[in-house]
Amino acid sequence: MDCKIFLIRVLKKVKVMSTKEKRRGRPPKSDRQKEVIRQRIIASARELFLDEGFEKVSMRKIAVKARCTPTTLYHYFRNKRHILHFLWEELFQQLSDSCVEAVQGYKDPLSRIRRLMTQYIHYWLENKDHYRVIFMIEDLSSPPDEDVNATSIMGRMQGFQILVEAIEQGCKDGLFFYDDMELIWQILSTHVHGIVTSLITVREIQWRPDHELIESSIETTLRGLVNEGHLLKRY
């Protein structure tokens, strides 16, 4: 019974939506209007984040800056993480820019990949609070935001593009043990990310000096990924 009623309601709704008959209630704000408000909220969050650091970004303070109440924020974003997602892109852009700079003057794919891995690690170590914003916010229950696809963000980043191209070139040259570009960048990503997350979050372990652990760890990954004979002298 309930099922039937529900079905009828859904069908009515679909009919109304599809034929664009006059809706009954207050009309929703246009997508354009909504976007304006969303941007005002994001701008407030960014201002707080840049001015006073991540720990000052609270929903209540964002609301004050955006001239609304905290509840209104939840009308436009699922949760705090959802708002901060939009700041990710800017942080990734910084990372990307620093990576682009890091490969300047390096021509062969292997050197470029090595430089990118090194820079990735150093960027996060030098911006530990940015790292926490992105990787250490517990969302517990909520599923990942389907409208924020990190792979697509990364795809638009020049730094990631350079990595992909270097891997592509490497594959052509028979550089790698594997013949699968996606697999290769995922292996590289998990390994460098492991170094970053270990050094930042596992502070109870007495790690080797940063530079030693970083360099030997990266070289280990590259030796494991690159076919014998292709491993040139570094840099």
Added chain:
Amino acid sequence: MDCKIFLIRVLKKVKVMSTKEKRRGRPPKSDRQKEVIRQRIIASARELFLDEGFEKVSMRKIAVKARCTPTTLYHYFRNKRHILHFLWEELFQQLSDSCVEAVQGYKDPLSRIRRLMTQYIHYWLENKDHYRVIFMIEDLSSPPDEDVNATSIMGRMQGFQILVEAIEQGCKDGLFFYDDMELIWQILSTHVHGIVTSLITVREIQWRPDHELIESSIETTLRGLVNEGHLLKRY
């Protein structure tokens, strides 16, 4: 002036403490008594954690179970993380046990290391909430607890002991590219940890199927760490 006064106060305190004269105020609880209360608090936290999952562990609920107020908890522990640190040891023990079981029947160091790496990853992937308890609690300001040394915890774990012994044996056999046991286990740790943390926390990326990424990632690390010719057929 202030400095001088401070110095005098310190000296008085030291004198009193060292000569064991009668103290003026209410005497502190004995270390034994304090330990009893600490254990009661930890037991309450553990009960909540095991019965209802991590998200139910709140300072207020621990306090109720331990029959005191939340503030009292802060008399015996610096913060929530400090209490949960004592649960770490038990989770690490589970991990250790599963690792001990995983190497059963594997004799050569390389196979044993490979088994340990694989089991480490699978343990955390199968116990994601445990992973979050340990690695994803933001402590923001506070420095790492100096009285909880993860390396010493790990040292007492048989699973870690087996890893160290396997590395030791490997070094004797000339198995590894590096000749430094600590460096080797730290490289192994960061790499496997990178896989775990990526798969658990970076959900916005469409990762390769677990088994594929795990296996090729581990093999990459081992190829990079093990000298040519020593890399036997797997398992």
Added chain:
DNA sequence: TTATTTTATGTAACGCGTTAAATAAAACAC
């Protein structure tokens, strides 16, 4: 007009980790 329906926003609350301030308890000095 008035009633109804839907959207947008606000009010007040929940439980959270943590802490300042007050108070209770236990010792000594007088």
Added chain:
DNA sequence: GTGTTTTATTTAACGCGTTACATAAAATAA
């Protein structure tokens, strides 16, 4: 006994993310 000093514990609060609920606003239906 009465104060004094130190420790242990509680009370009450802060700001937090989030949400149930109420209300305002804007449209249609009658």
